[in-house]
Amino acid sequence: MAAPSVLGPVGERVPEVARIAVLRANALGDFIFILPALEALRAAYPDAEIVLLGAPWHAKLWRDRPGPVDRVLVIPPAPGIRDPVPDEPPADLAGFLAAARAERFDLALQLHGGGANSNPIVAALGARVTAGLRAEDAPPLDRWLRYVYYQHEVIRYLEAVALVGAPATTITPALPVIDADRVEARKVLGEPTGRRVALHPGATDTRRRWPPERFGEVARALAGDGYEVLVTGTPAEQETVAEVVAAAGVPVRPQVGTLSLGGLAACFEGCSVVISNDTGPLHLAAAVGAPTVGVYWVGNLINGASPLRARHRPIASWTTHCPVCGVDCTPGIYPHRPGSGDCPHRDSFVADVPVIEVVEAARELLAE
Template identity: 45%
Template structure:
């Protein structure tokens, strides 16, 4: 397959590869196609992912492309917080001089490039904003680019061609079946994730409740997933529905290690632009996503046979009127957190849920 962007030849004598990708669940998943490309381009090398504890929780035993994990220390712009994180001294004591190739998939490089250079790797590739220190081979960081393609463009600088566009997280059929049996699912299971890190990306609980109500009426089981930050939304959904027998609430009750299997057990997943929705894509579950249109550029699914997208077209904050299309470091974020996506109606989402249930063959 052709390299993306400028590309470059593969480096010689690469036996140890480091990939820097901190951040949340979605950030991790967007990096996986690039990591798969690296593993294919350097089949004799060991790939170590430098990330947060999210990485081994989700990926250990579920990908053949990552062979080891190193937890990042607290460092500005690389990892801002985390209990039990190693010190920078401990981290570099384990990693400095160990890698032949270090790959930066973590933002624009203002903070992450100096951090990566501290590894002392023989070769480095990554992105760079105009004010960032550049690496041996680099490409300009421009915010509006799909994160998967950005990662693939970076690894192409090291001669790694794409092998997939979607992230892939392995879940076996027996694992899926065990979850469905544990929940007592007789036929179809629709999963809902009513949350997102940025509150402006959250579809309101009453809209998720409308999806749940309609699918329960159609005879489906409905599953709520999420972490502690999604508890308020889940409670609001349950208050709208009462306590139906086929509603399964696993919000703030599911270890991250189990989330891939639970999402894989669903026939369709409905969610915001969030880590769990991206994980559903990675485990092969069809999704219907509710997105702010700008986020579709960076994070939307690629195909429409399995994944549907509904967009809102808010360009100014509904409270103060500031332009919200200028993101990242290019504009100040206002302090308001209204939903940017509530103009998407439950009816259009339900239509796609029904269409996916009718057109995508069940895996069981």
């Protein structure tokens, strides 16, 4: 190992690297978390082509966007890698890997979790050197770091790329917003009537959802303060957004599926604060420079909340037992503790967060 950096040991740089593959094919927030790791790779290997092995939405988002990703290869759906999207051709992972081997990658990084499913794929790319994370049930790579669940995701992947001589250059994810994004947002939303705030009440995992009526109370308070309030959501979150709008009881602007991901980035860039559950759009908002108030379950706060407080206020629920059956839901991570980590319930783990805490945090950021 070379001399330690700010974040710990840095491995030897791989010589004569022309092309780097990075596997990270999951959801929006997961991708935002690896942006500092990609920046570290770019700084360490400035002349190499960095190719992201991702999902179709990565290819669309990264088209004509500056940053550390030079190209996206869409990896087929596979267990533990990504789910299929509508109208996608049948998966041909073997064909994809054969084509990827023809690219002659010098370096392949697994930044896709513990590696049980992803390490075999990275190893099959045929790169001169493989590196990344390894849980106990995963096969090794040439250079690997143990995957330990409770660790901030940004730091986790910065440690991983440090294995190949890429020390951290930042710990703050940043996604550039381009003119086309701003044009789209302006076309959909029009010019703001005043300072805008956005609420995003959805989340794929229902345990991370703060109740819609609480978001409605926040919307009513901020609209009363004179802010233009947007309520954003995906088409699958239409019902949740409608519940927030109804609970607000004052004019707010629902935006369900009206913006592309780039357009949403520009929308958030123009907001004075974004208030959200712990979900991809919250991390997108932070990455484009918006102040944020995030509602977090404490375990997710450890892994995903921004450590910075100049522009971000994470509000934590300390619930660790299922609100329905009372079972301790931590033993899946800590197997020696009594209880069961396999509780089937998916009720909110953050419903105990008081509205006043979220409103006060938002008003503090807005005042600043």
